[in-house]
Amino acid sequence: MICIFCLILQSLTAQTDSRDEIPFSVNEGTLVGIGHYNIKNNYLSDNIRYTGWGVQLLNERMRNTSLFDRRLSSQQILYADLSSTFNPAKTISELSAFAEYSYGYHYRFYPSPGLKLLAGSSVHGLLGFLYNTQSSNNPFALNVDVDLNLSAAAIYSLHVNQYPLTFRYQVDIPFAGAAFAPGYEQSYYEIFGLGNYDGIIHFTSFHNKFAMRNYATLDFPAGNLTIRIGYLNKLYYTEINKIEVHHVSHSIMIGIAKEFISFGGKRLKNKHLYQSAFY
DSSP: OHHHHHHHHHHHHOOOOOOOGGGGGEEEEEEEEEEEEEEEEEETTTTHHHHHHHHEEEEEEEEEOOOOOTEEEEEEEEEEEEEEOTTTTTSSSEEEEEHHHHHHHEEEEEETTTTEEEEEEEEEEEEEEETTTOSOOOEEEEEEEEEEEEEEEEEEEETTTTTTEEEEEEEEEEEEEEEEETTTTTTHHIIIIIIOOOTTTEEESSTEEEEOOOEEEEEEETEEEEEEEEEEEEEEEEEEEEEEEEEEEEEEEEEEEEEEHHHHHHHOOOOGGGOOOHH
C-alpha cells in the first residue's frame, strides 16, 4: 500500500507543470585566481606604492526567490585573498590578507531572449590587514569596513553551433558605510592597549571612499563539468584622518560552476527543469 501511494504521488508530482511547482535551484561557483596587486598605505610608508602578486578564492551563490513575481534573486559572495608586494627597490616587502562577505538582492529584467539585466543592492563586510616587514613603529595596518552597495549585472546565454555559453558582467560600488581608521600618528597600542577609542570609526561615502568590484565570467561545459573562467578587478581608495589607502588588483579566475537544489545538496542534471537564477 505504501509503495502504491508513493508511486501515485510521484506520478501526480511529475504531471504538475505550473510555474509555482517548479523548484528553485542554487547556482554556485567556486573559483581560484592569481592577480597583480598595487598597494599604498601611508600609515605604514609615506607615498610608496608596493606591487606584487597574490592569490584569491571566491565562492558565489545565486538563487531566485518568490518575491515580485519571482523576479527577485539573492546573491551571496565569499572572498579571500593573500598577497605579497615589494617597494620599487625590492628591498622591503608587505604582506596582506583580506576576507570579504556580501549578501544582496537583484531585481531582474528580461529585455530580450537570453539576456537578463539585474539591479539591486547588497550588504558588504571586509576584514583584513597589511603588514610591513621592516617598519618598526607601525608595522601593522587593520582594515575593517561595513558598506551598503549598489549592484548591477548583465547575464547573456547563447548557443554557438549548439554549444552553450553564458557570459556575465557585474559591478558593485559602495555608497554608504562605516570604517575603522586610526589617527595619522595614533598607534594601535594607544587604541587597544590604552583604550583610546575616540574617533576611530568613521562614516564613509563618496567624499572619503571609492571602491568598485568589476567581475566578468564565462561559463561553458566540459564533459560532465561546467567550467567558469573570469576576470576580477578590485579598486579600493580611502582618505580618512590624512591616511591614504590604495588597494588595486587585477586577477584571472578559474573554477567550477554547478546547479543544485539546496535541500540535501542534490545536484541537477537537467537545468531546464528548474528555475535557475543564472542560466
